[in-house]
Amino acid sequence: MYESLFNYIKQHSKSPISADDEELIKKSFLPRGLKKKELFLEQGSICNYTGFILKGAMRQYSVDDSGTEHIIQLAIENWWMVDRESFLMKTPSVYNIDAWENTELLVLSLENLERIHTIDAIKEMFWQMNQSNFIASQKRLNYSISLPALERYEELVKNYPDFVQRFPQHTIASYLGISKETLSRVRNKYVHK
């Protein structure tokens, strides 16, 4: 159950984990299941948990005045899902998070995060994760302001081919900030070139 979490930790830190640490970590993460379409976080409420995905696929998105969803983040196995602003500041979230497939998570409250943050490996892992998240976010932003639709799609296929496999096209379109029709046309160009 906790195997992929510990694998993730080991991959993202060099510090060893004692048996005691391991116990503390296990006690701090709670298992949770989500059915397809079930909400993990609803707009207006506080994000009380960070989730580590053991199995499944999730979406984080905003909904605008016209009811259109805008995908902020997609995540599958071995990714984290949380609205950090809401989680850290305990403020109502402007985003929704739900399960796109039936999903199994390990969830961590802020209190438990602080508790295990005394462990070097955990501290290091979150540090690493923060850095790479920021870098990825900045990269996506760069693409978003500098590349046309086709090239943004190509970058996504190159960097996150799993997303393109696991999520329907209209979700991918929203992630890229374009309409589903535009993505459909852009893909036509893409496969024929």
Added chain:
Amino acid sequence: MYESLFNYIKQHSKSPISADDEELIKKSFLPRGLKKKELFLEQGSICNYTGFILKGAMRQYSVDDSGTEHIIQLAIENWWMVDRESFLMKTPSVYNIDAWENTELLVLSLENLERIHTIDAIKEMFWQMNQSNFIASQKRLNYSISLPALERYEELVKNYPDFVQRFPQHTIASYLGISKETLSRVRNKYVHK
């Protein structure tokens, strides 16, 4: 000279700073001046320093095939400027960073960062900074994929009025991912509504 840096640290952490810590921090940050338009980082080279801006204004941007600049990040007094990916991984950067005004910095190498990272206040400060950077980046991304040009501009004016004051319109346009002509027209709508 180091006053605003220590103010920044105090604002972003609760841990106290001993006299020894203060000395170590002072020794780890080197003062550096940049003249207007002078490069702090050139595309293709490694970003060896993180800079804390004491005075002035800087831009981080990519340059595409057609020679157009795309502004990734703007920064003024009390902001940090760095290409994290290049800085942390010691890989050649895809971005340029330069001074838009004559600028005074305190710069920190990765080695010195690791040296002062033993200090709780520093660790906490960077942790805080990472979190808020990520949140800001995600917010900007959200706007970029979900709002039209006018509303993106309004958000910028609301959240970072200083940027709009300090940088010329074509730079703001590039930051928003639109052409300078579009921004000019959008501003007309904005001031007349």
Added chain:
DNA sequence: CTGCGACGATGACATTTGTCAATAAAGAAT
């Protein structure tokens, strides 16, 4: 098995934004 809803493709058209060119005003350099 059947029907309904989700998904994706496509055409017609509207809207937004970009590009290019011309102009003018404000600064910076000499």
Added chain:
DNA sequence: ATTCTTTATTGACAAATGTCATCGTCGCAG
């Protein structure tokens, strides 16, 4: 003072993308 550069605005037109409607397919719930 004069020149040169940078910045901002505007018009005409082009290109990219969005919107709306329609259709066909597929998978799943009843």
